[in-house]
Amino acid sequence: MNKVVIFGVGLIGGSFARALKKAGAVRSIVGVGRSAASMARALELGIIDAIGVAGEPASLAEALRGADLVLLAAPVAQTEAILAAIAPHLDAGTVVTDAGSTKSDVVAAARRALGGKVAQFVPGHPIAGRETNGPDAAIDHLYIGKKVVITALAENSEADVERVAAAWRACGAIIHRLTPQEHDKVFAAVSHLPHLLAYALVDDIARKPHADLLFQYAASGFRDFTRIAGSSPEMWRDISLANQPALLAELDAYMAQLTQLRAHLAAGDGAALESVYSNAQHARHQWITAIETAEAPASQDKAD
Amino acid sequence: MNKVVIFGVGLIGGSFARALKKAGAVRSIVGVGRSAASMARALELGIIDAIGVAGEPASLAEALRGADLVLLAAPVAQTEAILAAIAPHLDAGTVVTDAGSTKSDVVAAARRALGGKVAQFVPGHPIAGRETNGPDAAIDHLYIGKKVVITALAENSEADVERVAAAWRACGAIIHRLTPQEHDKVFAAVSHLPHLLAYALVDDIARKPHADLLFQYAASGFRDFTRIAGSSPEMWRDISLANQPALLAELDAYMAQLTQLRAHLAAGDGAALESVYSNAQHARHQWITAIETAEAPASQDKAD
Structure with a gap:
């Protein structure tokens, strides 16, 4: 992939970034987050290559332009607001996924926030660590041998699902598929x-x-x-x-x-x-x- | 102590024996158990010095003669039967304790089985491992730093309680006291x-x-x-x-x-x-x- 955007560069998002980089599966990663200090730290650690500012539409648009994949790894309570914020800037070729522990509610939020673009959202759930957090907790081997459950929507194209699956496979994860329910x-x-x-x-x-x-x-x-x-x-x-x-x-x-x-x-x-x-x-x-x-x-x- | 008798020489009883020996707190240990093979193995491992045969009154009497302390470490369902079997052979100077995980029922069983000799029974509960068993599982450091709860009876003399407490302390345990309830x-x-x-x-x-x-x-x-x-x-x-x-x-x-x-x-x-x-x-x-x-x-x- 050429460009990946990650919302929330803590243990989950940061480890995804590190693993993709280690696998040579991505050229550049943009991190977006509410904490400027966390983002600066992620940049300093080399987890991300650039920072997008969550509250600034122009910065968000710039971050999302030409992105292959967007991962939402911020606290799940923010999912709908993030999706609503990115919806206007989403290129037709961008696939969005998430890392939330529940899926029916995320799907409902995505339908509300993305409307006609919901086909670009492929929900996911990596079954991996949550006890430490922040960019410093991110490691490149968190997902090796771990399960990632993809709960694809009827609207998703098989190619978009495969893009998400391939990214997780590049991190060492094993893909499982279930319905959100x-x-x-x-x-x-x-x-x-x-x-x-x-x-x-x-x-x-x-x-x-x-x-x-x-x-x-x-x-x-x-x-x-x-x-x-x-x-x-x-x-x-x-x-x-x-x-x-x-x-x-x-x-x-x-x-x-x-x-x-x-x-x-x-x-x-x-x-x-x-x-x-x-x-x-x-x-x-x-x-x-x-x-x-x-x-x-x-x-x-x-x-x- | 000169002589200690242990019913059930598995992890709990065997580790008590090994710890007492290591501490130099006992001269001789007699093991009594339902499995002849386990008793032979305990003897072979040097955990005990002699074997008493549970089903033979003469052997039991011999085992108990002059004993300072008796520990019941067999499955708790056998407690009352063992107490009833040893009651006739109990010297006035012998103190009996147990290692059961519940205490009110053990006290009731002891009152039924020992009658007038119940003052010689000081109930106890070592809070320590139960996941492996048999004489081969016995180790001399099982009780180091572990709690042993003594639930003394009103009938117990302070000297008898202290004999039990001192034996466990010699094994490295820390004594706590609660009522059985x-x-x-x-x-x-x-x-x-x-x-x-x-x-x-x-x-x-x-x-x-x-x-x-x-x-x-x-x-x-x-x-x-x-x-x-x-x-x-x-x-x-x-x-x-x-x-x-x-x-x-x-x-x-x-x-x-x-x-x-x-x-x-x-x-x-x-x-x-x-x-x-x-x-x-x-x-x-x-x-x-x-x-x-x-x-x-x-x-x-x-x-x-």
């Missing part, structure tokens, strides 16, 4: 619900009058179980709201499961408890074995 | 409930028709959250039932918390969600900072 159902179950459950447990304990005593005896099992409750509250508030319908459905299924387990426990039904525990242990063991086989030497992915 | 409430919240929740989530996902698709996208957050669902289903069935009242109370409190979070989510109340998430993140951060300060270089404790 499938994506959101899947991540509600394996990521968004666990986050909500972990936050709920720690908050529950922290609000008890004897919280200090409780935390004193919490050990490594508790530490691992609650690690995701160390994630950004703002980011997970946004994800929870963005994926509200799917998350509510998963939460309801889980609460029904707890209600049933509670009944087994209250009845002293050891066989029923053991059946749930042992099905879970077995399924988890199979899963771990499968990922250890597949991701053999790599596997350092953080958060999702 | 406090102990069970605390561990229901920070250990037993998280196990139940993790098992419930994995079972919930594994039973869905599209389970394979879901597991395919589960990443490291899910892996850590569900690590404890890899624990022994039989052991956690027993712990759940043994601590049923306290676990039910914690589960109810947690389900009330989820019901409230569900209402916030359904109402799209981002501020309320963020308040829970951010209280949890803050509390967890404080807790991690506190334990990292306290346990500075050590800290490898597994399961609880």
Whole structure:
């Protein structure tokens, strides 16, 4: 590609830039962001080659002129505003993608903001680290062996989808394709619900009058179980709201499961408890074995 | 001590034996267990100096004669039977302790099995590893820097409690004291409930028709959250039932918390969600900072 524009040059956007450069897959990268200091730092680090100023239409137009690919890697709450700002300056040959953790809401925002140009938007979700941020966190190998889910729209041309896929493949990622709805159902179950459950447990304990005593005896099992409750509250508030319908459905299924387990426990039904525990242990063991086989030497992915 | 008897010479019992020997805190250790092969292996490894045969009263009597301390480290479901078997052979000078993860039920079992000799039983719970087992898993440093909770009975003499405490201290452990009821409430919240929740989530996902698709996208957050669902289903069935009242109370409190979070989510109340998430993140951060300060270089404790 000749020119790539990245909105938000932190861990996700900056690592995308570094990986593309390392692969020789891009000639020039323009970074756009709200923080002038971050942009200057990204330039200084050689992650980007030029800076576009988000609030200035002329600068935005200049940044976008002749771009092959635009990646939105700013906080998801800004997605619609960014799309609305770039819509007037979008060349017919430019493809836009994003890195948001939810997809149905992003698609809806894109339809509102881009209107007739929505065919140029190919939604994506790289399943990779989110625990550090800023340009200094960007690394060129973040995406090696990681999954990127592309949730293409009916309007997308296969060539535009392939341009996004090829860029991620150049970063070392493995492309998966789901519909936006499938994506959101899947991540509600394996990521968004666990986050909500972990936050709920720690908050529950922290609000008890004897919280200090409780935390004193919490050990490594508790530490691992609650690690995701160390994630950004703002980011997970946004994800929870963005994926509200799917998350509510998963939460309801889980609460029904707890209600049933509670009944087994209250009845002293050891066989029923053991059946749930042992099905879970077995399924988890199979899963771990499968990922250890597949991701053999790599596997350092953080958060999702 | 001159003589220590250990029922169950696996990770917990065997590591206690190795640590006592390393500290020079015991002259001779007798191991008693249901598996002749395990006992022979423990003898071969030098963990124990002699074997007592569980099913033979004469051998048990011989094993217990003049013992300073008896540790029950067999599966907790065997506790009452072991106590009943040793009761007739217990010297007045012998102190008995255990390593069970629940305490109210153990105390009740001890009262039934030991009757008038219950004052000789000082219940305990070492907060240390349970993921591997057998004599080969035993190591001399398992308890260094780890907590051992002693839940003394009103009938215990301070000297008997101190004998148990001193033995664990010789293994490098730090002694804490709680009542059996406090102990069970605390561990229901920070250990037993998280196990139940993790098992419930994995079972919930594994039973869905599209389970394979879901597991395919589960990443490291899910892996850590569900690590404890890899624990022994039989052991956690027993712990759940043994601590049923306290676990039910914690589960109810947690389900009330989820019901409230569900209402916030359904109402799209981002501020309320963020308040829970951010209280949890803050509390967890404080807790991690506190334990990292306290346990500075050590800290490898597994399961609880």
